Amino acid sequence: MSAKLAERITITAEKSRPAPDGGFLLNGSEVSVELPFEPSRYLYHGWQSWSLAAWLEVARPLPPQKPRRLHPMQLDPAYAGLPRPNGSWLGAVETPEDGVVFLGALGLDAHVELDGRRLRGRYESGNGEWFVGAGDETTIFARYADMLEKRFGKGRVDRAPRVWCSWYSLYTAISETILYQALADLGDLPFDVFQVDDGWQRAIGDWEPNEKFPSGMDVLSARIQASGRTAGLWLAPLIVVPSSSLFRQHPDWILRDEKGNPVSAGFNWGEPLYALDTTHPAVLEWLAALMQKVRGWGYDYLKLDFLYAGALPGKRYLDLPREAAYRNGLKVLREAMGDAYFLTCGAPILPSIGLCDGLRVGPDVAEVWIPQRDAVLLSNPTVPGGQNALRTSLHRLWLSPLLHTDPDVVYFRSQRCNLSAQEKGLLQDLSLVAGFKATSDLPSWWSDEERRQVRAWLERRPRIKRTGRYTFKIDDREVDFGPHIELPPAPQGWQKLQGDLFGWLGSQPFILRTLHKNGQRALQKMLAEMS
Secondary structure, eight states: OOHHHHHHOEEEOSEEEEOTTSSEEEEESEEEEEOSSOOOEEEEEOSBTTSOEEEEETTSOOOOOSOGGGGGGTSOGGGTTOOSOEEESEEEEEOTTSOEEEEEESSSSEEEEEETTEEEEEESSSOEEEEEEEEOHHHHHHHHHHHHHHHHOOOSOSSOOOEEESHHHHTTOOOHHHHHHHHHHHTTOOOSEEEEOTTSEEETTEEEEOTTOTTOHHHHHHHHHHTTSEEEEEEOTTEEOTTSHHHHHOGGGBOBOTTSOBOEEEEETTEEEEEBOTTSHHHHHHHHHHHHHHHHHTOOEEEEOOGGGGGSSOBOSSOOOHHHHHHHHHHHHHHHHTTSEEEEOSOBHHHHTTTOSEEEOSOOOOSSSSOIIIIIITOOTTSSOHHHHHHHHHTTGGGTTTSEEEOOOBOOOOTTOOOOHHHHHHHHHHHHHHTOOEEOOOGGGOOHHHHHHHHHHHHOOOOEEEOSSSEEEETTEEEEOGGGOOOOOOOOHHHHHHHHHHHHHTTOHHHHHHHHHHHHHHHHHHHHHHO
């Protein structure tokens, strides 16, 4: 920590001692760092993969994110209404000397906010440790990551696999016939993993193959392995929908509030989402058996999604802090899946460290750069979109010493894609910087030139050097992401009225069901055009 700055800040904590290599280690349920200057920019650090992470102007508070019904699956609902700049586990401000002052928790269930000139940190239950540092941003975050590794561990796999997944071209409109064709069309392209995404299961909660996979998931995995690739599978084991048999048969497994009502985990697939209680012994047994089952089918790469549900506020079978309860469930999943590659998605960040090999570090990408309705009118930076994924992923690259940082897939195709060549290039460069390569382009959609570009991208092992917050050298080429990450201006006037209306509509179940049905019809139309 800068000696001059250290003399000017005031720390309040139950215990405080100098940290090795500078800064301070604090202990307390609540701590604060009084700043000797008026901060102008604050680092928001969202709770889970899709939640916003970004440096933003303090004078420009974030408008309320809409629609509210989706808060449980996009934000930490415990803090969704907090008006001050805030974030999960950590926060930082820029100093007038071009450095940062940083406050970060070294335990779970912690939150940081900026209150005027004061960074405040609080654990939701009990005491915990904190790290305070000031100086160069990259150095501070590297030290924080090192401290987290000592407490939580790190991933087991040195190099991230190169992945083809089915989601961003086919979405849920997959079948074994379509996937067999996609696998054949990939030819000898050097993908390490062929990952089956959403659309194979009977229901969210009922993890058995549906009628589109009559041969069974084990036959599909064998076909993938015969191509020389690892078979990958998507599941969302911590959420459940009312139409599933699991929900009907095991109501006691559902996370509930103090009144006994099921806790909302959001809305998707045309249905409300609910969470499983990861402290319930029967739930843990079921989760372990599920992982053993899919490993028995032959899937050695597992992408587990919507994991935030395990850490939502609620009344649990055991009285554990919510992120500790989530980590408890994640340990069971990790142990049961054995040596499979484990990618977490929609996952609380700190509680996942040490238990996964890779972590999605931003919201979903999409075939558009800025989704006007959601990103602009609804002030929602967590929805799928190229810019939203780029922005948050860049602010999570500090996690790379601890796990593989997955910024989501890149695009090469021209068919069914509204991204410009520059926008596709930015996502491709981000994948190189993050060190995680994945795409969902259907091979039949590539031109000969696009296929050549895919092969070159997969085979590249570039030298990466970080030269600034948003600048990198990829081999000898300078890349600056800075001009492409700003949030859209907050809607005003007529735009705000539109946003308020859309936000209200987006919280109505019948509207969400209608949007889902429209999406399904669009997928069926796409399949008809492909056949």
